[in-house]
Amino acid sequence: MDLDAYVAAHSHTWARLERLVEQRRRSGAEADELVDRYQQVATHLSVVRTSAPDGELVAYLSSLLGRARIAMLAARVPRWRGVGRFFTEQFPAALYRLRWWWLGCLAGNVAVIAVMMIWLAGHPEVEQSLLSPADVDQLVNSDFESYYSENAASAFATRVWINNTWVSALCIALGILGAPVLYLLFNNIANLAIVGSIMVRHDRGELFWGLIIPHGLLELTCVFVAGGVGLRLFWSWIEPGDLTRAGSLARAGRTAVTVAMGLGVVLFLSGLVEAFVTPSPLPTWARIGIGVLAEVAFLTYVFTLGRAAAARGATGDIGAELLEDRVATQA
Structure with missing residues (x-):
């Protein structure tokens, strides 16, 4: 895989996820987009790890996904509700x-x-x-x-x-x-x-x-x-x-x-x-x-x-949304 071409093709998606993560307030449409972009970037990370494991790019995408997971959790579960x-x-x-x-x-x-x-x-x-x-x-x-x-x-x-x-x-x-x-x-x-x-x-x-x-x-x-x-x-x-x-x-x-x-x-x-x-x-x-x-x-x-x-299915483990992504979803 041509890593430079892959980065050029998908960097706009990563930049958009960055902007969504940094926003303090999001509309309903933006919250849905945050989830969609998160899934896309998780797939990109999986592809990079498998086909062209560049350490710097893997670290960047992993960090971005980690911040996105926190943003999604905060958007869905208010603090006291989580407690x-x-x-x-x-x-x-x-x-x-x-x-x-x-x-x-x-x-x-x-x-x-x-x-x-x-x-x-x-x-x-x-x-x-x-x-x-x-x-x-x-x-x-x-x-x-x-x-x-x-x-x-x-x-x-x-x-x-x-x-x-x-x-x-x-x-x-x-x-x-x-x-x-x-x-x-x-x-x-x-x-x-x-x-x-x-x-x-x-x-x-x-x-x-x-x-x-x-x-x-x-x-x-x-x-x-x-x-x-x-x-x-x-x-x-x-x-x-x-x-x-x-x-x-x-x-x-x-x-x-x-x-x-x-x-x-x-x-x-x-x-x-x-x-x-x-x-x-x-x-x-x-x-x-x-x-x-x-x-x-x-x-x-x-x-x-x-x-x-x-x-109801509760186990005491943390939610799936906080676990590391292990498989690709859909490109």
Whole structure:
């Protein structure tokens, strides 16, 4: 192919797309033309890559198409509508489609916590090897309860949110390796099991559960969701199905980012509960009730809104209009 002749024949189309992209406002006809020109230039890029792969021209057309994709998305989806669609379609659909991964992670971790607490309760020598009698006495009689109220609620909520978001993000980000996710989850539940067994052995079980359950149900569910999604990311390149390993990993990775963004909001709500409800003077049954309601609300969100969104075809992946063009349409 004569590259110079091809550029001369189609440069006017590229220039027109440039002008449409740079316009702040477009009429209905111009918005339709933007889509048409985008498809034409995508075809031109495909032809150039196949027949005359000039690096500079490929970079220019790729950049132009990227800016055009953003312009088209902005023209079709107002900002707040996009946020609404994320929380009514993408995030719940991703949670629902990945439900067996994180429900399995949740069930497995709860079982391990239960076994560890039962075993630790029957082996008090382990407790003695971890903490001195003075440390145990301080934990049981003051430290555990004061942890939730020794700082200002707003500052405590922020700290808790950042910490839990960081743990969840690590579970997802390190999911590609598999084993680090299991290590993070084990450390998380081991601390809970050790402190819980100590509190129960010293007849402070009611205080322990009364302070853990209000925020812990939703908080731990989020961590287990992150763990399950991280393990699914690992499995995506182990067993890619009908995709290439890179394609399977890319798709799972994009969905994982959707889940991570949504979990940040859910963990913020969990942090508010931990900072304002857990240490509050409300009776224990009321605080636990709030925690149970928060957990039920989350599960209802997943299994009603998420199931409906998945049935409509939502996957949690980004829209096709934002993916790289891989094939030509029509010259």
